[in-house]
Amino acid sequence: MKRLLLLCLCLCLTGCSHTYLERQIYPICLSLDMLDDGRYQVGLQAPQSANGGATGYDVLSAAGETPMDALRVLAASIPYPLNFSQIRLCLISYELASNQPLLPLLRGLLELPTMRPNAYVMTAMDSALEVMTAQKPDLGMRLSTHLNLLFERLRREQTLPDSTLSTCVRELGDGRSDFLLCLCAVNARLQNDKPEQQPTQPGGDAGGASAAFAVGEPWSDALLPNDILAGMMPRTSINPVEYVGSAAVSNGRVCGVLTARETQLAVRVLNSAKLRTAVKGGLQLQVILPRSGELDGCEGEITALIRRLQAMGSDALTFGRIASMAFATDAAWQAYDFRALFPQAETAVR
Amino acid sequence: MLKRAMQTRTAVHDEQAAQRQRKQAYGSALRLTAVVQTAAQLVLWVTFYGYDRAAQAVWQSALLLALPAAGIVCLWYAGGTQKTAGLLLLPCLLLDAAFLLYALCGFIDGLIPEYPYAAGAVCVAAVCWLTLLLSRREGVANGTNVLKYFLLILFLLGAVFLRASSRADRLWPILGQGLPNTALTALSGTGAVWGAALLFVLPDQPKPSVKAAALWTALPWAIGAVWALWYGFLxxxxxxxxxxxxxxxxxxxxxxxxxxxxxxxxxxxLVLLPVSLTCCAMSGEILLSRACPRAPRALSASLLLLPALLAVCLLPRQLPQWLKLLLPWRGAWAAAAGAAALMLKRREAAR
Structure with a gap:
């Protein structure tokens, strides 16, 4: 009995807070944008009712000199404290992610006292706030359930890079390799509530030329290539937000875009292929594919993908981490200057 | 009486055997409190200082701590039998208490920022003090013994089974910033393993066998090494x-x-830090009451808690710097105290 009481006491200690659960606001999505005047805009999407039902979602936004300033303004303008434990998705606009270092932004978010560490970080074309506002859960579903199901589906189709908040912060802090962030955009045609005009079957020509965006270049619809729009990502009947590929990170910023097919290849390579590097006599990157599986006959596509990533300077396939294993000390690794050698490295896929 | 002897899992048939078993069980429980205290200090050292200095190579520094731990254990195993020798360890216990209280108050402050920092410190110290005063002489040690599996499971869930994407390739470059830096980091961590001395000072019993002493010492060291390894992985x-x-x-x-x-x-x-702080205060109480049996229990229980509380409340900004400066010296102090105890013992034997 004493042990049981002690256990109950210990469990109760973790929840000691003077704020009742029902008197907190639990946002499901968070957006980060940079305004024209250089200030940051933070947006939150939270359920209208405190009981968490799918009655509707309010979007709140505020601007400030820093993201934390904007959050403070936002918190001051609402009657209840914010609790980030239910956040599923953090959207960052492409422009912000390509112009500003991601580490301070994401670390600030991760260190919010109640932040959910496994919330996904995604890049939004154009305004993250607009993309967040446009997303609608299907058939009266809760937004959190809708997003959970969506992530599960993307994961099953191997088109969801590992870009949780904690992973991003860790990889950015480590700096030996890069990663991919899922990319989403509003399909303007679907937003106009004309679903009958849209192809009902996801998929399409994904093998054409794809677009890479220069660092810091602001996004506009005119740049949205057809092969990205016709991506293989799951699409729901009423949701105008499409998951169209991924944004590659290099040196702590987003540096370019991969199509849905390229993202799928990258995720499959990371999941099932063996990666090796040879550092003596010039850097060589090797991908050894499994004898049979989903990557059969994809050697050419993978080689092209690696070349694209090399052109962007993004080591999203984590060759840097593998190359660092050939060095005994951090000083030797730094002296090797992998980042400078990576774009010219030879590649071999077999 | 017979009920307490059940802790030993051995059948007893008379009162004397029960007393003997009970004493043995209490000795083991005291050793366990020393293990918990040392493990807590090692885990805190990795978290506050070790990882920042050695990064992915912090596990190597933690492994190197076996050397100073073995040195301290040898000295106290050979010499720490005088009743007053344990008093030499009080400065180390005081630093431990201050470090634990500082960490616990900082954690509570992070959990409930609305509450005043000093209020958390006072509450924690008061709870530990009352626990010591209201419990029986053996209560804290036996209570810690009851919690041992609970603490171990929480530790495993907090590191090994954290379900984070821990990857071995993050340990490379394997030597980190080089062997000299790893060794220097280990040197700064020697203060965390001094608690091994308590394994032989706290129980008022004959010394354990060399094998048992090595096993008791290896337990907190292994916990510290595993914790450091997961810092390297993640x-x-x-x-x-x-x-x-x-x-x-x-x-x-x-x-x-x-x-x-x-x-x-x-x-x-939230379990490890208060339990460790209470064990620390209990160790101070035991050492003081052994040397001065007439000292009131309320006084001996507050011997470590009161200075630690004053330091945390009155020097909230300076305390981190002071701790960073002083904590590594606990190992050297414990070794010097062990050497002094050994000399005293030999002098007594010569007479």
Whole structure:
């Protein structure tokens, strides 16, 4: 009995807070944008009712000199404290992610006292706030359930890079390799509530030329290539937000875009292929594919993908981490200057 | 009486055997409190200082700590039998108490920022003090003994089974910033293993066998090494990041795959730190009451808690710097005290 009481006491200690659960606001999505005047805009999407039902979602936004300033303004303008434990998705606009270092932004978010560490970080074309506002859960579903199901589906189709908040912060802090962030955009045609005009079957020509965006270049619809729009990502009947590929990170910023097919290849390579590097006599990157599986006959596509990533300077396939294993000390690794050698490295896929 | 003897799992048939078994069980429980205290100090050293200095090679520094731990154990195993020798360890216990109280108050401050910092410190110290006063002489040690599996499970959930994406390739470059830096980091960590001396000072019993002594010493050291290894696997933050106490303590758990794991890691600290602080205060009480049996219990119980509380409340800004400066010296102090105890013992034997 004493042990049981002690256990109950210990469990109760973790929840000691003077704020009742029902008197907190639990946002499901968070957006980060940079305004024209250089200030940051933070947006939150939270359920209208405190009981968490799918009655509707309010979007709140505020601007400030820093993201934390904007959050403070936002918190001051609402009657209840914010609790980030239910956040599923953090959207960052492409422009912000390509112009500003991601580490301070994401670390600030991760260190919010109640932040959910496994919330996904995604890049939004154009305004993250607009993309967040446009997303609608299907058939009266809760937004959190809708997003959970969506992530599960993307994961099953191997088109969801590992870009949780904690992973991003860790990889950015480590700096030996890069990663991919899922990319989403509003399909303007679907937003106009004309679903009958849209192809009902996801998929399409994904093998054409794809677009890479220069660092810091602001996004506009005119740049949205057809092969990205016709991506293989799951699409729901009423949701105008499409998951169209991924944004590659290099040196702590987003540096370019991969199509849905390229993202799928990258995720499959990371999941099932063996990666090796040879550092003596010039850097060589090797991908050894499994004898049979989903990557059969994809050697050419993978080689092209690696070349694209090399052109962007993004080591999203984590060759840097593998190359660092050939060095005994951090000083030797730094002296090797992998980042400078990576774009010219030879590649071999077999 | 017979009921207490059940803790030994051995059948007893008379009162004397029960007394003997009970004493043995109490001795084991006291050794366990020493293990908990040392493990807590090692885990805190990795979290606050070790990882920042050696990054992915911090596990090697933790492994190197076996050497100073073995040295301290040898000295106290050979010499720490006088009743007054344990008093030499009081400065180390005082620093331990201050460090634990500082970490616990920082953690509570992170959890409930609305509450005043000093209020948390006073509450924690008062609870520990009352626990010592209201419990029986053997109560804290036996209570810690009851919690041992609970603490171990929480530790495993907070590190090994955190379900974070821990990868072995993050341990490379394998030597980190080089062997000299790893050795220097280990040197700064010697203060965390001094608690091994308590294994032989606290129980008022004949010394255990060499094999048993080695096993007792290896237990907290292994816990510290595993904790350090997971820091290397995960890289919870970039060394040099300016983090608050609560952020440091939850740094590893931030990378958990699940909110449940994250909360359980928080629970680990909320159990480990107060239990360790109470064990620390109990150790001070035992050492003082052994040397001065007439000292009132309320006084001996507050011997470590009161100075630690004053330091945390009155010097909240200076305390981190002082701790950083003083904590590494606990190892040297414990070794010197062990050598002095050995000399005293030999002098007594010569007479």
């Amino acid at each position: 890289h919870p933050w970039a060394p040099g990041d300016d983090l608050r106490v609560a952020e440091r303590l939850m740094g590893l758990a931030r990378h958990a795959a699940d909110v449940v794991n994250y909360e359980l890691a928080g629970l680990m600290w």
